[in-house]
Amino acid sequence: MSSFRLNPLPGFCVKSKALQDTVVPIFINIAWDSNVPPPPPASEDAIQKAMLGELNNAWFVPVIVSDLRDDKDKAGQPSLVIDCVFNTAIKSRTLKDPDFKAFIIELSLQRVEAHTSLLLSRQVGTPNIASKGKPQSRQVLVPGPLFPPGQPHHKSDTKTNLIQELDPPADASSPPRIKTILKSAPNSHTPTWTWFMAQSKICIVINVPNVTHAHIPNSTLDVEPRKVILHIPPLYDLVVDLDASNARSGSNHGIHSKGAIELKSLRDLDVDGANAEWRVAEKVIVLLV
Structure with missing residues (x-):
């Protein structure tokens, strides 16, 4: 950043x-x-x-x-x-x-x-x-990756884990073990979110009003083709699973947020082109995928 x-x-x-x-x-x-x-x-x-x-x-x-x-x-x-x-x-x-x-x-x-x-x-x-x-x-x-190489603010962001690309599971037939991620923060809350199209990019805006600079080093935002996992201990946990049915989406899956059904049917998320920014004054995390 x-x-x-x-x-x-x-x-x-x-x-x-x-x-x-x-x-x-x-x-x-x-x-x-x-x-x-x-x-x-x-x-x-x-x-x-x-x-x-x-x-x-x-x-x-x-x-x-x-x-x-x-x-x-x-x-x-x-x-x-x-x-x-x-x-x-x-x-x-x-x-x-x-x-x-x-x-x-x-x-x-x-x-x-x-x-x-x-x-x-x-x-x-x-x-x-x-x-x-x-x-x-x-x-x-x-x-930093939003800036072109050569500009003063350009950084590889290799030292931050706000955006991570998930490795494929060893056994592709096994469901992802999302619950193991969520157990570490039993008192966390599910943030609200919305999305819109910004040209070709899907822009997901997640409301995180209580986040401070101290929380960012331990936070992760993982992106898969059909899933977004936000973990900000001890405040927030959110899993947006685009393959989950509405009936089995848990409270922390956030699939009932505004426009989520349309997002599920749009396209896969652009993992390689994913970028995120935490907007301090606006109290949101913006994810472009």
Whole structure:
């Protein structure tokens, strides 16, 4: 993990409303910071496929989302503001290419929805302001592998066990012994989670409000093609088993979370391309698979 401070520069602003509450406007500041991981290198064809939402495309755009904060609109009425911060590498294309800008706006709406649990209207406006208030500076924690080699924040992450690839079981016919993992934390709780598509990636957002820096060294997040296992002793244990039937899913399997049935039928998880980040301010772990 790489820890650094964001000092976002304003880009442009998008105005929407939550479908649950159409009275209070929500302003999304699209901002830039060179410390945010850039998108991976890709051909124009791969980028176009991602913009069209093709699920088997591997190109994605990292974005760091702030917390919601209170503000007022130009009429003095209550409003909410949130920042979506992208790497400056995509700034030029976003401002010059209307289709790419629409893609970035939709991505921002999706990420805000995942972070806040709000459903946002797609009838958006673009106020003639660079940002609603100043985008907030803050400390963030991002996985080193998201950064390209040569960048200061790039790390192999070989010293962290937040993401691990599970070895195949010696006897493939034997069921995985999940219970042995869970026994070490009898007082742990099952965190809530949700998911959405971020271009070709499945983005799983797990709520971990009580996690601190002290818990991370002993935490594991294991990814298999059909399973995610989160273990944060002594706080949380979660097993998302995409092959488990609804009837036999235990309380710690979390398969009844919102949208889990759709996730089961989507596709296998991308083990080799898995990345995770613990967002301290947002109190979530975000897994891209």
